[in-house]
Amino acid sequence: MSTGPGVRAALISTDEGLRQTVQAFCRDPEHGVSLVLDVNVEIGVFNMTHLAEVRQAAPTFAFVDLEHDADLGLQLIRHLARGSDQMPPIPVVAFGPQASAELLLAAMRAGVLEYLPKPVDEGALAEAADRVRPRLAPLVAATQGHEDGKVLAFFSPKGGSGSTTLAVNLAIEMQRVTHRRVLLVDLDAELGEISLLLGVQPKFNFVDLVQNFHRMDSGLLASYIERHESGVHLLSAPYHPDRAATVSEEQIRKILRYLKGQYEYIVVDTSKSFAPTSLAAFEQADQVFLVATVDLPNLRNIQRALPLIRRVMPHPTEQVRLIVNRYQEDQEIPLSDVERTLGLPVFCTLGNDYEAVIRSINSGRPVILNGKSVYSRDVKRLVQLIIGRAQKDELSTSLIHRITSAFRTPKEGKAGPTGREERHG
Numbered sequence: 405m406s407t408g409p410g411v412r413a414a415l416i417s418t419d420e421g422l423r424q425t426v427q428a429f430c431r432d433p434e435h436g437v438s439l440v441l442d443v444n445v446e447i448g449v450f451n452m453t454h455l456a457e458v459r460q461a462a463p464t465f466a467f468v469d470l471e472h473d474a475d476l477g478l479q480l481i482r483h484l485a486r487g488s489d490q491m492p493p494i495p496v497v498a499f500g501p502q503a504s505a506e507l508l509l510a511a512m513r514a515g516v517l518e519y520l521p522k523p524v525d526e527g528a529l530a531e532a533a534d535r536v537r538p539r540l541a542p543l544v545a546a547t548q549g550h551e552d553g554k555v556l557a558f559f560s561p562k563g564g565s566g567s568t569t570l571a572v573n574l575a576i577e578m579q580r581v582t583h584r585r586v587l588l589v590d591l592d593a594e595l596g597e598i599s600l601l602l603g604v605q606p607k608f609n610f611v612d613l614v615q616n617f618h619r620m621d622s623g624l625l626a627s628y629i630e631r632h633e634s635g636v637h638l639l640s641a642p643y644h645p646d647r648a649a650t651v652s653e654e655q656i657r658k659i660l661r662y663l664k665g666q667y668e669y670i671v672v673d674t675s676k677s678f679a680p681t682s683l684a685a686f687e688q689a690d691q692v693f694l695v696a697t698v699d700l701p702n703l704r705n706i707q708r709a710l711p712l713i714r715r716v717m718p719h720p721t722e723q724v725r726l727i728v729n730r731y732q733e734d735q736e737i738p739l740s741d742v743e744r745t746l747g748l749p750v751f752c753t754l755g756n757d758y759e760a761v762i763r764s765i766n767s768g769r770p771v772i773l774n775g776k777s778v779y780s781r782d783v784k785r786l787v788q789l790i791i792g793r794a795q796k797d798e799l800s801t802s803l804i805h806r807i808t809s810a811f812r813t814p815k816e817g818k819a820g821p822t823g824r825e826e827r828h829g
Contacts, residue, residue: 411540414441414458414494416450416480417469422499422524426467429529430623437533438623447477458484459491460585460635461626464540470500471522474507478514485515491583495539497532499524552664553585556790557672557689559682559713560696561705566729567695568592568673569761570754570783572601573772575671577787579635584668587629590641591656591685592675599640601770604630606640613639614655617662625666634773637667653684660688678712687716691790693725693751698737707746725751727786732756752789754782 415426423444430439441461443454447470458466466484470477477498487493498516511519517539518532556574560567572588579586590598590610599606608628616624630638663670672689674682686692692713696702706726714720726746728739731753739750760777764770772780 411437411465412440412461412463413437414443414461414463414466415439416443416445416447416454416466417499418444418446419469419471419499419522422469422522425524425526425529429526432526435530435533438621440623440626446472447480448473450476450480456635457631458494459583460631460637462492462585463494465495465497465517465536468496468498470498470511474500478510481511481514481516495536497536553667553670554691555660555664555670555672555685555689557674557685557692559674559676559686559692559694559709560702561676561709562696562702563676565695565697565702566754566761567693568597568601569765570693570695570727570729571671571673572598573770573779573783574787574790575636575669576632576634576770576772577783578669578671578791581784581787582668582791585637585666586635586669586671587637587639587663587667589639589660589663589670589672591672591681592641597641598638598673599630601765602630602632602636602638604632604638604640606630606638609640610659611651613659614651617655617659620662634770651681653680656681656684657688660685678709683712683716686713689717689723691723691725692717693727694748695727695729696742697730698728698735698739698742703737703742703745710746710748724748727751728753730754730756730758752782752786754779754786757782 413426413430415423417423417426423442427439427442429435430437440463441457443450443457445454447468468477468481468484477500481496481498484491484494484496493515495517496515497518497520498511499520499522502521503511503519508519517536520528520532558567558571558574575586575588578584588598588602607630613620613625613628628639630640632638660670660672672685674685694706694709694713696706710724713724717723726742726748728742728750731739732755739753743749755778757771757777757779760774761771761779764774764777771777772783774780
């Protein structure tokens with residue numbers, strides 16, 4: 405019997421035989437379970453990075469292998485099952501050797517739905533899935549009943565205005581502040597640069613997803629997504645411009661509607677043209693942010709673009725926002741003239757912090773990750789305007805730190821940075 409649609413699983417184990425069994429079980433559509441996260445580490449080295457991956461994947465439940473350290477495994481399970489402000493409760497199906505009555509009782513108290521002695525076959529997993537299905541149903545219903553994610557489209561009708569840089573930095577800050585699932589989509593299919601700015605080399609891209617969309621589910625979607633160390637996910641543009649011609653506006657509509665059900669925020673960087681794919685993205689967007697610098701060519705192009713953008717949006721007055729980049733108080737054209745010329749109020753300004761931004765690009769690290777520049781300050785302010793709540797410089801993670809400190813072995817010591825430099829172009 406299927407566990408039903410919408411069931412998302414995470415796997416935490418290094419046992420290759422168990423991993424293959426669980427992976428095969430989740431690939432079978434009859435079971436209705438998608439494996440959205442596969443963490444190949446022992447419990448003793450499970451740390452904050454792995455916990456952040458679990459939070460981002462947002463599984464309905466988790467498979468956890470307790471064989472190597474049952475005590476630390478139960479501490480992890482208690483944290484997952486209890487949840488936090490940043491993560492909903494995640495019940496667990498656990499695996500391990502034949503367990504004593506005492507261990508089974510401790511496991512049930514920690515939040516384990518089922519304990520399966522190893523080795524485990526697909527039949528045992530299917531029977532366990534049938535037993536836990538009623539317990540998972542409310543969680544699946546809550547996931548299916550959540551509001552669609554928000555699509556935020558960034559557009560500039562003139563190159564060099566900073567719309568791509570803004571989309572990247574804003575997505576990172578959005579994920580940091582909200583702890584929600586944030587996806588960056590590079591819809592500049594001919595000359596997209598987001599993968600360069602994030603320093604990743606995608607195996608797949610948006611066009612690959614388009615070509616396989618007829619069989620799309622959350623598991624397949626995960627294979628097309630790049631995961632940046634900041635927590636942001638990326639759906640990249642193709643490297644070769646000639647592949648852009650294979651994408652239609654109707655495909656853009658369908659895919660963005662699908663992604664709204666998978667992510668809380670979808671940040672879209674559109675092309676600099678009025679291609680049908682860009683117009684389809686505007687049509688699906690909750691808000692379109694026009695990024696402009698205060699110079700005549702840029703303002704003229706914005707003025708020419710506005711009627712077409714407004715035509716495809718259902719509520720353009722509330723949905724179209726103007727952002728002035730590289731703003732200086734002593735600039736020749738004041739903001740009042742900009743607003744009067746365009747008939748559009750300035751939603752937000754970003755300070756002229758060119759040196760910090762270009763230094764961040766050349767050093768391969770988005771400026772928002774440095775956090776001290778004028779540009780970073782203004783991007784943070786813009787995020788607060790978008791999400792509509794009071795500024796919080798740092799969300800408390802003390803509980804998570806206390807819990808996960810128990811997962812580190814003495815050899816591992818204190819958790820530190822990943823040590824890997826991102827390349828951000």
